[in-house]
Amino acid sequence: MGGTVTYSISEVRSSLSKVILLCVLIGFNLRPSMAAIGPLVERMQSDILISYLQIAWLTSLPVMAMGLGCFVAQRVARAIGMGRLLGGSLLLIGMSEGARLFSQGFISLLITALVAGIGIAFIQALMPALIKRQAHHRAALVMGCYVSAIMAGAALSSVLSPQLANIAGSWRHGLAFWGLLALLTFAAWSLRGQLFSSLSGTGQMSPARASLYGQGRVWTLALFFGLGTAGYTCVLAWLPPYFVGMGWSESNAGLLLGYLTAVEVVAGLAFPALAQRYRDRRGVVFIALLLAFFGFMLLWQMPLVFPHLTAGLLGAGIGGLFPLSLIIAMDHHEEPERAGAIAGIVQGVGYFIAALSPLAAGLLRDNLGSFGLAWAVLAAVVVMQMLICLRFNPTNYRRWIQD
Secondary structure (H helix, E strand, O other), rough: OOOOOOOHHHHHHHHHHHHHHHHHHHHHHOOOOHHOOOOHHHHHHHOOOOOOOHHHHHHHHHHHHHHHHHHHHHHHHHOOOHHHHHHHHHHHHHHHHHHHHHOOOOOEEEEEHHHHHHHHHHHHHHHHHHHHHHHHHHHHHHHHHHHHHHHHHHHHHHHHHHHHHHOOOHHHHHHHHHHHHHHHHHHHOOOOOOOHHOOOOOOOOOOOOOOOOHHHHHHHHHHHHHHHHHHHHHHHHHHHHHOOOOOOHHHHHHHHHHHHHHHHHHHHHHHHHHHHHOOOOHHHHHHHHHHHHHHHHHHHHHHOOOOOHHHHHHHHHHHHHHHHHHHHHHOOOHHHHHHHHHHHHHHHHHHHHHHHHHHHHHHHHHEEEEEEEEHHHHHHHHHHEEEEEEOHHHHHHHHOOOE
């Protein structure tokens, strides 16, 4: 068997472990630029003239950039190589977060949010195909680890940013610190060696054989992902200000968001691991949707009665739903590039939908003085997702996606 290369089980496991570790490190960087803002809103408003609607743009604009970037990431990757694009994106995130140290007003903060969103967009668009190619039948597990790391990054930044601001005496330091994490990750990516050797060149990604934009199932998947992510982005942006407005301190509100996102991390690992046992993922998805529904209902009706139960339900529901939405999208095709293209469109459209959520909630807060109606609407959105989920029968996937 000349020229045949064999690998031991230990070598395969070691390679998979390295892939997971690098994916986790990358995931850590994809939310601090947004999650660090919520716990620092009161300090920012006491220092610079900024409304709740303007603060909402600091979350919504990068989410919109994520959506737009997903549509062009594949073309840019073909031109310069996936490896270079991922590394450059990490640099964009790091530099934009670091530049917040010198922010003097809303416009400068908005620019840093946009630049960070572009970097995040490219990474999120490319990671599903990379994971499916490297992990093969363990893709659901690796995707769960990667998505859990995204939520862990949100948890760390929401908890630590107020503490860092206290130590440094400025909210700007609490935001800018996370640029160091992105630079550290860029260094790790640069030293990846042969782990992702196939990503070093250009032109390695084959073009899609038929347009996915005219296929209704892709838009259904995008709507499902967007509605679920709308809940995530709204909670990320407004949960701390919601509780601060009811008398909580910034630190305690940040800790509550940190607790919620810590539950998301656990759910992001547990739900994909459970879903991997079943070809039909709908039962697992329904569990996550039910948890999210009851969490939003409690947040609307009795937030101060059971705050930690509410945060736990929301964290479990949202945390499980985020990776499951991407896993179901990737399930629709066996080929990594085609599955990645589907996931790219799903994220591109979905993030545009999700970007409207913090804006709408911020507008409600400015006009009604409360976020309560926003949580009620999100509970209704979860019911809509339940109806959509019924359509995701895996025996019909190949009928809905044309090559």
